[in-house]
Amino acid sequence: MKRYSDLEFLRLSKWQKFLYRLASFFAGIPVAIKKFFVGIGRFFANIGTTIGSEFADLVTTFKNGDWKTRVSYLIMGFGSAARGQWLRGLLFFVFEAVFIIYMVVAGGYWLSMLPSLGKVGPGEVYNEVLDTYVYQYNDNSFKILLYGVLTIFFIIAFIYTWRQNIKQNKIAEGILASGKPLRSGKDDLKSMVDDQFHKTLLALPLTGILVFTVLPIVFMILVAFTNYDGTHDGYYSNLFTWVGLKNFNTMLSWSGGGNVYSATFGEILTWTLIWAFFATFTNYFLGVFVAMMINKKGIKLKKVWRTVLVMTIAIPQFISLLYVSKMFAKNGIVNGLLMNLGWIKQALPFWEDPTWARVTVILVNIWIGIPYLMLIATGILMNIPADLYESSRIDGANPWQQFTKITLPYMLFITGPYLLTSFTGNMNNFNVIYLLTGGAPTNAAASSAAGTAGYTNLLITWLFKITTGAEAQYYLASVVGIMVFVVVALISLVVYNVLPSIKNEEDFQ
Amino acid sequence: MSTNNSMKRSMGLKASARISNTIIYIVLIAMSFIWLIPFICIVLQSFRVESTWQVGYVIPQKWGLDNYVKLFHSDFTRWYLNTFIIAVVTALLQTVIVLCMSYTLSRFRFKMRKALMQFMLILGMFPGMLTMIILYRVLKDLGMTQANAVPGLILVYIASSGMGYYVSKGFFDTIPKSLDEAARVDGATRAQVLTKIILPLAKPIVIYTILTAFMAPWGDFVFARYISFGTSAGMNVAVGMYNWLNKDMINSWYTMFCAGGVIVAIPVTILFMCLQKYYVEGVTGGAVKG
Structure with a gap:
C-alpha cells in the first residue's frame, strides 16, 4: 500500500x-x-x-589452564577447592555427586523409558505362591513422562553448572596471575545479601515457577502427542504412548467437512473471539462513560456512587455470579417477578436459547466489569491536564468534541496495553462463563464431539469439560490448550507490533 | 445589550447543565439500584423461612434466622475454616514471593533479566487450566488431595505466584533509585537497602498484595474443586456451596446458599472497604503501566 x-x-x-x-x-x-x-x-x-x-x-581453557583446572573437567570444584575456595569447591562437588547418584539410581531408567513410555501394562500375572492369577500394575507412563522431563531438566542444569565450574577456574587463574587474592567462602556468603542479592531473592520464586508452571506446561505440551485419556491413564487402566501429530490432525483437519471436532473447534473459537471483543469493549467504553459521569463537575455524592460500585468487587465472584445465574433461570426471580406482574406469559429463555444466553452472558459481564473499569478510568481521567479542556473550550469545542478529541485519544493511548491484556484475559475468562451457564445451552450438532460443547462455551471452558468427562480426553484438552496459546500469542504479537504506529499517528492530531 | 445577551447565554448554559446533571443523577441512581439489587435479594432471601426454594418475590413472608442456624450445623463451618486457613497462609507467603520477584526485577540489572521477563510473559499465555491435570496427579501421589486438599491448594497457589509481579514491579519502579544509591554509598548492603529503605516506603503495595492474595482463595472454584474431588472435608466455600445449587439440591438449599453467601461476603467486604484506598491505587497503577 x-x-x-x-x-x-x-x-x-x-x-x-x-x-x-x-x-x-x-x-x-x-x-x-x-x-x-x-x-x-x-x-x-x-x-x-x-x-x-x-x-x-x-578447549582453550583446557589447553592454557594448569593441572588444577584440567582435573576440574572431571571432578567439579576441584580447582576451586585446591585454590582455597573451599565453599565453592564443595558445592560444585556435591552437585556432581548428587547428579551422578541420581542418574545411576533413577534418572537412567526414566530416560531409557521415555521413548516408549512404558513396556509392560497392567495385567494378570501368575503368582506361584498363591497358585492363582493376580492383577498387577507395572510400568507407569505418567511417571515416566513426568520424571523423564524432570531428568532432562536436571541434565541441562548439570551441563550449565559444569560449564560454570570451568569458568570459575579460568577466572580464578586470571585473578591469581594478576597477583590479587581470591574471594573466600565468607566473602561468597556475604555477597549473597549484597551484590548477588538478586539471586537469593529469585531462588524461591523461580523454583516454584519452574516446578509448578514450566514443568507442567512442558508435560502437557508433550501430552498432545500421546493418547493419554481416561482409558489410557498410564498405570491403572492402560499405558499411553506417543502417537505423533494424530491429535492435531483430529482437531484441525478440515477434510471432508464431516469432521465434528474441527467444526466444533471452529465454532467455539469464533464465539470466544466474539465474546472477548464484546466483553472487552463494552466494559471499556461503558466504564469510561460511568467514570466521566461520576467525575463531572457539579455531581454530588461522588464517594457514594463510587463506593456502591466498588463494593461489588469485594463480594466473591462465585456468590454473585451463581446468584445472578439463578436469578435469570427459568424459575428464577426475574422470570417470577415478570410473570407476577403479568408482563410475560411464559418464562424468558435466558439460558435456554443460544442467542439469549450469549447476550445475557455479555450483559452480566458488563455488570461485573464496569466497577473495575470505572476505577481505572477515574485514575486516568484525573491525570488529563485540565488546561487541555480549558483551551479547547475557549476555541469553542462542545463536550462531545472534547470527548472524542481529548478524552478518548488520551485514554486509548494510555490504556492500549491494558486493552490487549484484558482482551486475552477475557478469552480465558473461565469464571464468568462456567458459573453463569456452564457452557449451556448444549449444541446438539457439536455435542457428539468431546465434552458436549455448548453455545456459550469458550475454548477454556470447553477444555475443562474435556478433562472432566467420564472418558476424559486429556490429549484433546492439551491440543485445545496449545491452540489457545497460539491464538493469544498471535494476537498479542500483532497488536504489540502494530500499536506503536497507531500511537505515533495519534500524536499528530 | 451585550450584557443581556451573555446573561441569557449563561442562564441557558446553567439550565442545560441542570438538565444534564438531572439525567446523570437518574442514570446513577438506576445504576446503583441495578448493581445492588442482587445483593439485596441475597440478604433478604437468607432470612426467608417459609420455603427453601426459588420464589417469584423478593421480600420474605416470614422472617427468621433458621437458615443461619442450619448453616452452622452443616459442613459449611468446615469449608469456611478451610478457606480461611488457605486465605491467611496464601496471603502471607504469596506476598513474600511477589515482593521478592518484583523488587528484584525492578531494581537489579542482571544478565538474564529481560529474557526472564519475556519468558514469563510467554508462560502466562498458556491457559493455567491445562496444568491442573498433572498437578492433580502429582498432589495425589503426595497425598495432598481430597481430605488433605488444604495444604495442596496452598502449595499450588503460592508456587506460581511469582508470575504476578507486574503491579508491584510498577510500584517499585516509581520509588527513586537515588534513595538506594545514597544508602549504598553509606555502606548499606543490598539486603539492608530492601529492609530498611524500600519496605517502609512500599506499604501501599504490600497491603494491596496481601489484600488481593487474601481475597482470591474465597472465589477460587475450578482448581479447588478438582483437588477436593468430592470430599466434603477438603472443600472450600466456593466448591461446597456450588453443589447446593445443583438441580437435585437447589430446592432445599437455595436459601441456605444465600445465608452462606452473606456469611462469606461480610468479612471480605469489610476488609476490602477498609483497605479500598490501596486497592484503587494498585488497580489504577497496574493498568496505566500495562
Missing part, C-alpha cells in the same frame, strides 16, 4: 485518515508475523553461535 508522509497524512480528510489507519493496521499484520519468525530464526542462530563459542572456550 502507499505510505503517506506525515504532512500528506495531515492533509487527508477525516474519513481518509480512518481508512488509512485501518489499512495500515492490516498491512502491518504480515510484517509483524514476518518479524516474529525472523526473530525466532535469529534466536536459534544466536544459540548456535553461543554454543560454538562456548566449546571453543572450553
Whole structure:
C-alpha cells in the first residue's frame, strides 16, 4: 500500500485518515508475523553461535589452564577447592555427586523409558505362591513422562553448572596471575545479601515457577502427542504412548467437512473471539462513560456512587455470579417477578436459547466489569491536564468534541496495553462463563464431539469439560490448550507490533 | 445589550447543565439500584423461612434466622475454616514471593533479566487450566488431595505466584533509585537497602498484595474443586456451596446458599472497604503501566 508522509497524512480528510489507519493496521499484520519468525530464526542462530563459542572456550581453557583446572573437567570444584575456595569447591562437588547418584539410581531408567513410555501394562500375572492369577500394575507412563522431563531438566542444569565450574577456574587463574587474592567462602556468603542479592531473592520464586508452571506446561505440551485419556491413564487402566501429530490432525483437519471436532473447534473459537471483543469493549467504553459521569463537575455524592460500585468487587465472584445465574433461570426471580406482574406469559429463555444466553452472558459481564473499569478510568481521567479542556473550550469545542478529541485519544493511548491484556484475559475468562451457564445451552450438532460443547462455551471452558468427562480426553484438552496459546500469542504479537504506529499517528492530531 | 445577551447565554448554559446533571443523577441512581439489587435479594432471601426454594418475590413472608442456624450445623463451618486457613497462609507467603520477584526485577540489572521477563510473559499465555491435570496427579501421589486438599491448594497457589509481579514491579519502579544509591554509598548492603529503605516506603503495595492474595482463595472454584474431588472435608466455600445449587439440591438449599453467601461476603467486604484506598491505587497503577 502507499505510505503517506506525515504532512500528506495531515492533509487527508477525516474519513481518509480512518481508512488509512485501518489499512495500515492490516498491512502491518504480515510484517509483524514476518518479524516474529525472523526473530525466532535469529534466536536459534544466536544459540548456535553461543554454543560454538562456548566449546571453543572450553578447549582453550583446557589447553592454557594448569593441572588444577584440567582435573576440574572431571571432578567439579576441584580447582576451586585446591585454590582455597573451599565453599565453592564443595558445592560444585556435591552437585556432581548428587547428579551422578541420581542418574545411576533413577534418572537412567526414566530416560531409557521415555521413548516408549512404558513396556509392560497392567495385567494378570501368575503368582506361584498363591497358585492363582493376580492383577498387577507395572510400568507407569505418567511417571515416566513426568520424571523423564524432570531428568532432562536436571541434565541441562548439570551441563550449565559444569560449564560454570570451568569458568570459575579460568577466572580464578586470571585473578591469581594478576597477583590479587581470591574471594573466600565468607566473602561468597556475604555477597549473597549484597551484590548477588538478586539471586537469593529469585531462588524461591523461580523454583516454584519452574516446578509448578514450566514443568507442567512442558508435560502437557508433550501430552498432545500421546493418547493419554481416561482409558489410557498410564498405570491403572492402560499405558499411553506417543502417537505423533494424530491429535492435531483430529482437531484441525478440515477434510471432508464431516469432521465434528474441527467444526466444533471452529465454532467455539469464533464465539470466544466474539465474546472477548464484546466483553472487552463494552466494559471499556461503558466504564469510561460511568467514570466521566461520576467525575463531572457539579455531581454530588461522588464517594457514594463510587463506593456502591466498588463494593461489588469485594463480594466473591462465585456468590454473585451463581446468584445472578439463578436469578435469570427459568424459575428464577426475574422470570417470577415478570410473570407476577403479568408482563410475560411464559418464562424468558435466558439460558435456554443460544442467542439469549450469549447476550445475557455479555450483559452480566458488563455488570461485573464496569466497577473495575470505572476505577481505572477515574485514575486516568484525573491525570488529563485540565488546561487541555480549558483551551479547547475557549476555541469553542462542545463536550462531545472534547470527548472524542481529548478524552478518548488520551485514554486509548494510555490504556492500549491494558486493552490487549484484558482482551486475552477475557478469552480465558473461565469464571464468568462456567458459573453463569456452564457452557449451556448444549449444541446438539457439536455435542457428539468431546465434552458436549455448548453455545456459550469458550475454548477454556470447553477444555475443562474435556478433562472432566467420564472418558476424559486429556490429549484433546492439551491440543485445545496449545491452540489457545497460539491464538493469544498471535494476537498479542500483532497488536504489540502494530500499536506503536497507531500511537505515533495519534500524536499528530 | 451585550450584557443581556451573555446573561441569557449563561442562564441557558446553567439550565442545560441542570438538565444534564438531572439525567446523570437518574442514570446513577438506576445504576446503583441495578448493581445492588442482587445483593439485596441475597440478604433478604437468607432470612426467608417459609420455603427453601426459588420464589417469584423478593421480600420474605416470614422472617427468621433458621437458615443461619442450619448453616452452622452443616459442613459449611468446615469449608469456611478451610478457606480461611488457605486465605491467611496464601496471603502471607504469596506476598513474600511477589515482593521478592518484583523488587528484584525492578531494581537489579542482571544478565538474564529481560529474557526472564519475556519468558514469563510467554508462560502466562498458556491457559493455567491445562496444568491442573498433572498437578492433580502429582498432589495425589503426595497425598495432598481430597481430605488433605488444604495444604495442596496452598502449595499450588503460592508456587506460581511469582508470575504476578507486574503491579508491584510498577510500584517499585516509581520509588527513586537515588534513595538506594545514597544508602549504598553509606555502606548499606543490598539486603539492608530492601529492609530498611524500600519496605517502609512500599506499604501501599504490600497491603494491596496481601489484600488481593487474601481475597482470591474465597472465589477460587475450578482448581479447588478438582483437588477436593468430592470430599466434603477438603472443600472450600466456593466448591461446597456450588453443589447446593445443583438441580437435585437447589430446592432445599437455595436459601441456605444465600445465608452462606452473606456469611462469606461480610468479612471480605469489610476488609476490602477498609483497605479500598490501596486497592484503587494498585488497580489504577497496574493498568496505566500495562
